[in-house]
Amino acid sequence: MTGSFEPEVAAGVCGLAAAYGEGSARPTAVLETYLARIEQANPAIHAFVDLDIEGARDAAKASSHRWASGLALSPLDGCLVGVKANIAVAGLPWTAGIGAYRDRVADRDAACVARLRAAGAIILGTLNMEEGALGAVTDNPWFGRTQNPWRAGYTAGGSSGGSAAAVAAGLCAVALGTDTMGSVRIPSAYCGVFGIKPRYAAISEEGVMPLSPSLDHVGVHARSAGDCAAVLAEIAVPDPASPNAPLAVLDVTDRASLPDDVRAAFVALVAAAEAQGVLEGSVPLDIDLGRLRRRGLLISEAEGFAEHAAMLQARPDGFSETFASMLRWGAAQPPAKLAEARAEIAAMKERVEVLIGDRLGFL
Known part of the structure; x- marks a missing residue:
């Protein structure tokens, strides 16, 4: 299901910033490429559960204008991002993969999502996950099973299975997940992408529905270590070391x-x-x-x-x-x-x- 990537998708986070800077790509066009991939592949993979297409298009137009004017906010300006469903995205359901919360809509972004928006990133929507973030296969009884994009019928891992699968399938350039006992690292390994669980409190957990406050971390999935680092540079507190x-x-x-x-x-x-x-x-x-x-x-x-x-x-x-x-x-x-x-x-x-x-x- 991964197939071959268009050049703007293969570019990832760092490559996109370079393309935007030299004018060979525009966020509005890149967004449409990603949306087309989502429309084609997501019904089979079932990584995204909710999309904010109108909001993404508005953000892409603003990003295109900034790059054209030489006023890009950061290397993440125009980057396409998916967000695990236990992390609040304003205007979208905030369920943590639990049926009891399916009617709850986030009234504001989680702190990490807000930082992404402040850096110019385009938030595509929310991603499937293990119910309550407690498990490792992302076979969700309320929102469906996420497939490993490399082979149908195989697990994407969990609990951030939708995040890793979306990145591996080229449905977003980067995704946020959460990791309590392997929930970023396991699906990243299963789906063949990079995943990082940073040190405690490196990324704010404000606006994240917890499983275990004493063990939870927000983490990042991307298709390269450099892309992970670029995201951490914008949303994480600098390491004092x-x-x-x-x-x-x-x-x-x-x-x-x-x-x-x-x-x-x-x-x-x-x-x-x-x-x-x-x-x-x-x-x-x-x-x-x-x-x-x-x-x-x-x-x-x-x-x-x-x-x-x-x-x-x-x-x-x-x-x-x-x-x-x-x-x-x-x-x-x-x-x-x-x-x-x-x-x-x-x-x-x-x-x-x-x-x-x-x-x-x-x-």
Whole structure:
């Protein structure tokens, strides 16, 4: 379903800015190319759930005028963006993939969306997701199943499955997602695009319906690392660490069952990054990933129940039994068990911080 991309779609975020600057492309025309792709491919992929075509066309006209006048607001001016359905987009349904919220319309943009608009980006609409952001396949009981654009019948991953699928299929240049326990990284990997979960609080969560406030992040999906960086430069709070500090790789490959070709590709990527001075070695990390995952799920389910308790009582028919039962299970766990889970995750965070030392972060 991905097919070949038109030049303006293949250009991505950074390429579009260059084309706009030299006058070889105009946001109004590029928008129509993307809308045509959405019309053709979205019925099969089911990535977008709501579109703001009129608003996008107005924004594209304004962006075209700015570029023609030499007054572009940023490198994102005229960039085509999709937004996960748990992130508020003014005038569109703000559902978080939950049927009980299908009639709620956002009265203003989330902070991260507002920053995109201030940078001149064109917001196309909202994207499908796992119900409540709790899951990894984006087979939503209320809004449909998102298909992997590389192969029909295969999952796009989740919970930001619509975001990754839309980027991979060329339905938008970049998409916002959220990540609590892999919800940007998993679908990005499944769909063959770049996805980043930045450090805590790097991107404001104001106007984002949470699953787990203590674990949630807003993240970015794009078709290149450079495109991700361009978006983060406009919507994220600058990292207080030196931007030139190298990264580290936490090596957990011996704890994962990987096909030989996937393992080889990962090792080659790390070696190339080290050769370029981007990475400063690997840090072996011997941890029980399964145990930490279970602790994170407990926290997510308990905090998710607190977020949705009122609506669960008012509109129980708007929650699938699977989602509701997970939330109720989390709420029923003893406080001591929840405290233990938080302590284990905090201890692992401290351990990782010691391992990476003065490095900027880790991959």
